[in-house]
Structure formats: C-alpha cells, structure tokens
Amino acid sequence: MLNRQMSAADLAPHFARLGGDPIRDAFAARRAVLPWRNKRPLPDDELPATWSRLMSSYCSPEMRLAYIHVPFCANHCLFCGFYRNAYSRDTASSYADLIVEEIEREATASTVGSQLVEAVYLGGGTPSALSPTDLSRVLGMVKRCLPLAPDCEITLEGRIIHFDPDKIDACLEAGVNRISIGVQSFDTAVRQRQGRRASRDEAVRFLEAIRDRDRAALVIDLLYGLPGQTDGIWTEDLRIAADVAPDGVDLYGLNLIPGTPLHKAIGIGKFPAAATLKDIGGMYRAGVEFLAAKDWTQISNSHWARTPRERNIYNLRIKEGADCLAYGSGAGGLLGRYSYGIAAGLDSYRDAILAGRKPIDTxxxxxxxxxxxNVITAGLETGHLDFDRIALPHGGNLKTWIAPLLEQWRSAGLVSINGNVMSLSTAGRFWYGNLVSAFDAILSEAGPSARSNPPIGARANLET
Structure with a gap:
C-alpha cells in the first residue's frame, strides 16, 4: 500500500532519459492511453441483467455525453486501424434504420432521461458517408429522444468525399453545430498516397465552403509523421490550415499500427519509412510553436482553438471519465463504473436490434x-495536474509518495512544479501517454483494498 514515500529505485522504471532533447529522447516509445485499462470484464451470462439494471436504476451525477458510431468508409486509408466496412448506399441506409430504432427504443429508459446530455458525437468510420436524408433522420431522433442541454455541442466527423453541399446543409439544419474534417495533410501527393482522393485545392475549397456558411464550429484534423511528409510539407500544412481559419485544429502524430495497409506497405518497401519517433517529436514541437505564434489557445495536448466557438466538450469530458450513452455497431459507452461495448460486427448488431435487444458485446x-x-488523465490531457483534487480511497498524499519521480521528470524537462500543481512542458505533452501509464502502474501497487471491485448488481454500486 502507498503509505510512504516511494524510493527512486521503486520509481526508476518510469524515469525519463536525461541529457538529450526531451521531446525527442525522453522515452524509447510512446504509450497509448487505453480506455479499458484496469477494468475487469464481466462474464457473458451477466451482461443482460447488468445492462437492464443500469438502464432502470442509474443516474449520472453530472451532465453526460452521447456517442453514435457509423462504421462505414468509402475506402481504407492506409494509416487507419479502425476501418471495418466498405460504404454502400443501401447498406448505410439500412444501418441508419437500425440506429434510429436503437435510439428510439431506449428513450423511455429511466436512466436515459435522468440527466442532460451536453455533447453528442457522431464518429466512425465516416458519419458523413450517410445520405442527407439518413443523417437528418438520425439527428432528428437524437433531438427527440435524448434530453439535450440547451447549448448541447453536436459534432459530426466527416471526410471530403461524399460530403457535398446538400449534405452539409442537411446536417446544419438538423442541429449539427461542430464539424470535424479529417484532412490529415494538404499535400496532394501525401494525401493521395494514403488513400485521400481530393487534391490540396479541392480540400481548401471544401473547408472554405463550410467556414463561409458560418453556422458551425469547423475543426480540421492534421496528421504528422506520414511517409513523404517532410518538415517543409508539415510547415506548409500548418500554414494552409491557419489560412483557412477554422475554429479549431487537432494535431495527431502518426501511430504506425501493425496490420494496417501502411504498415504492410512500408514493410515490403512499397513506401518509404514513416518518420522516426524523434522526427515526430520535432514535428509536434513545430506545430505547438506555430500555433502559439498565431495566438491560438491550446486546450488539450492535441487540440487548439482559434475562436470561442470551438469548445471541444466531448473530447475533454470523455477524458474526465464522463458518463456516455452509446449507439451503433462498434460504439463504446460508460455509466458509472461500467463501461460497455456494442457488437462490432454488422450482422450481430442487426440481429440484436431486430430481435429487440441492445447489442451489448462487453x-x-x-x-x-x-x-x-480520471482526475489524473484529465489533468494531464489539459497540461496541468492539481494534486489537491486527488483523493485516494485509503488516504495519503500522492504527490509526496512519488516525489522522486516528479523531481526526475522535472530534471528531464517534462514538467514543472508550482505548489501542488504539476504543469507539462511541450515535451511532457508529447509524452502524455507515458506519464499517464506511469501513474497507472503506481496506483496498481496501492494494495488489494483499493483495487477491489464492487459486487455486481447492487444498486448502491450502480450509482457510484
């Protein structure tokens, strides 16, 4: 149990390298922050009863989120590890029918109506692949069946392909007030090599058309570290994004996922190697410095806002562990201590919906x-962790216990300490996942009394 200051030897596995450029050299690899970490799966035979109790007796303590998954894409972009189903008009329309039925059927559950929804996120896949009519139907059902807060943020992820003016206008009319477009790079050769069909000029015109409607926050996603994306191309990507003047921008480093088409293509020599981790760190720093010079506000490790219209509510609150209602094949949600996943296979999802069941898979x-x-993850995501907000169930002061680690990270250039607040440097933000993973590992040593799971099904535990 963590009842004393841990020694440097105890904490050494989480130390950063000293002496080099911290954004390039602090760790040998970047760690991912996985939403299901430290959570125990329930046996399959307990899923129906647990879900029934959650829908009938749980009330979120604060406003919650809603996520709707649309698992179709026009093509498999080479870098993507999330591709599941090829888009076809008939399949997508039938899927929209199922989503509408799922949302409508759950609307009368006491849990669904017990708390306001402050942000709705349509992700994928490619939600903008749905037709204007289907998007309107799904969004209309969301507005009718979910208790949306008056200023609810409604985000639609999209790609340039299939996202024509009629569809943009249909989304806006249906209540979408935030549109996130996965541009990745403006360089035509880099884009098309990864499976993005539109040229730089076509991408810019498309974004300007949404911006000029002036009816929703426009957010651009950029990816750095792609094969062939030199420092010069990355600088140009940043310049074009700033010139388009969206409300927000996301900067994501390439994660070369084994098994993706890009990983395979590089492995057989079809493509040049992707950027090294050192190079990716340098590109992140270049992005941070570029946007700071433009007076954009960094509101998370990967997200910047140019205007107050960009609130980024869903992405920030999901890192805080906010409750989230989930709909659609492959979607994931959270209610209290219970996270759940919906069947990723379209056949399994369809069969359950048609049989009148929620397609709970896990x-x-x-x-x-x-x-x-949750406090640690959310604090590190926004660059500032206040140790006064951390209340351990067995008492004690986490900052005191891990003081040698915090001092080592400070020496490595990852953090600064001011009283009980730890702030991340640009390098610390880049290595955010490694810092979260270190805290996770340390907390796992807190002893069985802190790690014990609640009895399944007791109402008191459903409400905590």
Missing part, C-alpha cells in the same frame, strides 16, 4: 481507484 467494471485515474 461490459467492464472499474475498481475504486477509477475516479483518481
């Missing part, structure tokens, strides 16, 4: 330390 239950993990 439910995982967190331990009593999950609120602590």
């Amino acid at each position: 439910i995982r239950v967190s331990d009593s330390l999950q609120p602590v993990r």
